[in-house]
Amino acid sequence: MVAKAAEAPRCAALVGPYLSGKTTLLESLLFATGATNRKGTAKEGNMVGDSSAEARARQMGVELNCASSEYLGERWTFLDCPGSVELAQEAQNALVAADVAVVVCEPEISRALTLAPLLKFLDDRKIPHMLFVNKMDNSSYRVREVLEALQAVSSRPLVLRQVPIREGDAVSGYVDLVSERAYRYKPGQPSDLIKMPDDAAEREKEARTGMLEALADFDDTLLEQLLEDTIPTPQEVYAQLTKDLAGDLIVPVFLGAAERDHGVRRLLKALRHEVPGPAATAKRLGIAPAAGDTVATIIKTYHQPHTGKLSLARVWAGTLQDGMSLGGHRVGSVNRMTGHELAKLGSAGLGDVVALGRMEQTATGQLLTASGKPAGTVDMPEKLPAVFSLAITAINRSDEVKLSAALTKLVEEDPSLSIEHNQETHELVLWGQGEIHLQITIDRLRLKYSLPVKSHRPTVGYKETIRHGVRQHARHKRQSGGHGQFGDVHVDIKPQPRGLGFEFQNEVVGGSIPRNFIPSVEEGVREYLVRGPLGFPVVDVAVALFDGQYHAVDSSDMAFKTAGRMAMSEGMPKCGPVLLEPIFHVQISIPNEFTARAHGLISGRRGQILGFDAKAGWPGWDEVSAHIPQSELHDLIIELRSLTLGVGTFAWRFDHLQELIGRLADKVVEQRQAALAAG
Numbered sequence: 001m002v003a004k005a006a007e008a009p010r011c012a013a014l015v016g017p018y019l020s021g022k023t024t025l026l027e028s029l030l031f032a033t034g035a036t037n038r039k040g041t042a043k044e045g046n047m048v049g050d051s052s053a054e055a056r057a058r059q060m061g062v063e064l065n066c067a068s069s070e071y072l073g074e075r076w077t078f079l080d081c082p083g084s085v086e087l088a089q090e091a092q093n094a095l096v097a098a099d100v101a102v103v104v105c106e107p108e109i110s111r112a113l114t115l116a117p118l119l120k121f122l123d124d125r126k127i128p129h130m131l132f133v134n135k136m137d138n139s140s141y142r143v144r145e146v147l148e149a150l151q152a153v154s155s156r157p158l159v160l161r162q163v164p165i166r167e168g169d170a171v172s173g174y175v176d177l178v179s180e181r182a183y184r185y186k187p188g189q190p191s192d193l194i195k196m197p198d199d200a201a202e203r204e205k206e207a208r209t210g211m212l213e214a215l216a217d218f219d220d221t222l223l224e225q226l227l228e229d230t231i232p233t234p235q236e237v238y239a240q241l242t243k244d245l246a247g248d249l250i251v252p253v254f255l256g257a258a259e260r261d262h263g264v265r266r267l268l269k270a271l272r273h274e275v276p277g278p279a280a281t282a283k284r285l286g287i288a289p290a291a292g293d294t295v296a297t298i299i300k301t302y303h304q305p306h307t308g309k310l311s312l313a314r315v316w317a318g319t320l321q322d323g324m325s326l327g328g329h330r331v332g333s334v335n336r337m338t339g340h341e342l343a344k345l346g347s348a349g350l351g352d353v354v355a356l357g358r359m360e361q362t363a364t365g366q367l368l369t370a371s372g373k374p375a376g377t378v379d380m381p382e383k384l385p386a387v388f389s390l391a392i393t394a395i396n397r398s399d400e401v402k403l404s405a406a407l408t409k410l411v412e413e414d415p416s417l418s419i420e421h422n423q424e425t426h427e428l429v430l431w432g433q434g435e436i437h438l439q440i441t442i443d444r445l446r447l448k449y450s451l452p453v454k455s456h457r458p459t460v461g462y463k464e465t466i467r468h469g470v471r472q473h474a475r476h477k478r479q480s481g482g483h484g485q486f487g488d489v490h491v492d493i494k495p496q497p498r499g500l501g502f503e504f505q506n507e508v509v510g511g512s513i514p515r516n517f518i519p520s521v522e523e524g525v526r527e528y529l530v531r532g533p534l535g536f537p538v539v540d541v542a543v544a545l546f547d548g549q550y551h552a553v554d555s556s557d558m559a560f561k562t563a564g565r566m567a568m569s570e571g572m573p574k575c576g577p578v579l580l581e582p583i584f585h586v587q588i589s590i591p592n593e594f595t596a597r598a599h600g601l602i603s604g605r606r607g608q609i610l611g612f613d614a615k616a617g618w619p620g621w622d623e624v625s626a627h628i629p630q631s632e633l634h635d636l637i638i639e640l641r642s643l644t645l646g647v648g649t650f651a652w653r654f655d656h657l658q659e660l661i662g663r664l665a666d667k668v669v670e671q672r673q674a675a676l677a678a679g
């Protein structure tokens with residue numbers, strides 16, 4: 001074979017479902033390429049990835065781990081992404097900058113569906129990707145069955161590249177379907193070439209034919225060769241595989257066990273020979289650098305206690321250097337990142353993934369150039385809509401200002417997190433992708449920023465209104481020393497149709513109250529409405545001021561405001577106050593095998609199903625729309641995920657307020673009264 005010219009540094013994102021073995025695979029890749037000389041394990045908590053306290057405590061990936069290594073003279077950056085559905089934004093952002101995605105999954109038929117959203121994301125964006133079926137050391141299924149289950153969730157043909165060699169129950173090696181060579185795994189070392197075992201030969205032939213037929217669908221020459229029974233050369237097959245991967249026409253499938261280093265060197269070889277380089281990726285993304293310009297995208301922002309802000313960037317053109325200006329801001333430093341460790345590089349070029357120090361003004365998703373001229377736009381994944389929330393309060397009151405600053409940093413690191421200062425409930429609410437997502441955030445506040453917080457379920461936005469009206473008279477009169485206070489009002493309080501809000505009308509005739517005092521009456525009325533007889537903000541009420549009296553000396557704005565408020569607090573309890581609960585429009589999205597369960601979930605939460613339909617662009621998925629009370633939404637995502645292998649999700653918006661009566665309403669009012677009494 002002709003020696004191949006070294007490629008520019010390439011980047012592979014390791015993605016896939018929760019706990020499929022991505023971080024273990026990274027550990028094995030770093031070991032196999034000589035970047036480390038000792039392998040850590042998930043159990044011991046000493047892998048290069050997952051080094052933060054939050055990750056160790058949970059034995060799961062909580063953020064993007066970046067590490068780089070050299071394999072046969074070529075530089076690779078691996079972006080090990082967390083697999084939890086609650087941290088999907090992290091993986092999506094990383095995938096945009098990668099030349100290839102290695103989708104790590106388990107040989108477990110019942111969980112194949114968990115790959116569906118990820119594979120769809122990759123295919124929608126035509127990101128070249130391969131599957132690495134991990135944990136083959138511990139599988140009770142045949143590869144063919146696993147492949148069938150996986151094919152059901154992939155819109156692109158899966159092309160098996162290896163068949164396993166089994167000795168007893170254990171997988172001891174593999175046959176490569178292009179070279180038709182058999183290998184026996186050797187822990188920590190390259191596999192041994194062995195003679196093709198007899199019992200593998202037949203499976204090999206059949207699988208190889210399947211592979212060639214899949215490729216022939218995209219190449220007429222290969223199709224002719226197959227029809228004429230001509231055997232294509234390995235070079236021809238590799239060339240076709242490379243072309244089809246780059247175009248996201250096929251998904252090659254490799255087998256292995258990262259924990260035992262099985263299949264990891266084979267995977268590395270495929271990466272080396274078949275993955276497109278950064279120039280091709282830039283072109284796919286629509287990045288068009290001006291001649292001589294330096295162009296980079298920010299794929300992740302970190303705030304580290306010792307190093308400050310770090311912007312992880314992929315270079316698409318030119319050279320990045322310490323101290324230069326990028327996007328109008330000074331690059332503090334150019335570093336290589338390995339887990340949480342940084343090494344000063346000074347400069348980086350096409351394809352490199354580097355951590356840029358102290359670029360305070362830059363944000364994840366930005367495409368920056370040295371010249372400041374645009375180089376196209378990178379279509380970053382949309383911010384994932386929030387589906388879970390918690391209200392938080394600093395345990396130490398004096399921490400409140402610091403808390404705001406820390407949360408700003410956490411949101412910069414994690415775009416799927418957001419903060420709301422709720423004006424009505426006066427709560428500070430964290431919004432995110434699930435309970436684990438927010439607990440990780442709360443851990444970070446405590447561990448990274450020394451800010452312990454308490455969290456609780458956010459208050460539901462109950463309101464109240466009235467059923468019927470009343471005419472109410474109120475007089476505020478006080479005689480104390482010099483100036484007295486005098487205000488006298490007659491108001492007509494009436495319910496309004498739902499959604500019309502509050503209305504104030506001045507119907508005073510003949511000057512029984514001078515004009516200039518009228519706004520004060522309205523002010524007093526509005527002040528009252530913040531908390532009605534049941535304890536909640538009052539809506540959909542009309543108040544008409546139709547009569548009153550005043551005193552030439554003692555009347556004042558203050559006195560009329562007080563009279564207005566008094567009229568309301570005396571009148572409103574007589575108007576049949578009733579609780580209103582917020583009802584949300586919710587659109588649940590699930591694979592259609594779970595549609596019946598979604599219906600059950602909705603009725604179990606006092607919801608009303610409005611209809612369901614096939615989800616546009618998602619073959620095999622449904623969308624169920626419903627009205628569900630806000631008080632039932634808090635943990636909806638938790639139950640929905642547990643019913644749907646984690647893939648179900650929903651979108652929501654406020655729809656309307658609806659009367660709530662009976663035991664549920666009594667309980668809500670009781671709790672509110674108790675909370676108000678407790679201050």
Ligand SMILES: Nc1nc2c(ncn2[C@@H]2O[C@H](COP(=O)(O)OP(=O)(O)OP(=O)(O)O)[C@@H](O)[C@H]2O)c(=O)[nH]1
Pocket residue numbers: 016017018019020021022023024025041042043059060061062081082083084134135136137138256257258259260
């Ligand atoms: N039997 C077996 N177990 C493995 C293998 N690779 C990983 N594991 C185990 O799978 C578990 C998860 O491994 P990780 O590497 O942390 O998985 P991950 O995909 O990075 O997890 P997240 O980042 O949290 O999604 C650990 O208990 C590993 O020991 C393998 O090849 N065989």
Ligand SMILES: [Mg+2]
Pocket residue numbers: 022023024049050060061080081082083
């Ligand atoms: Mg991981």
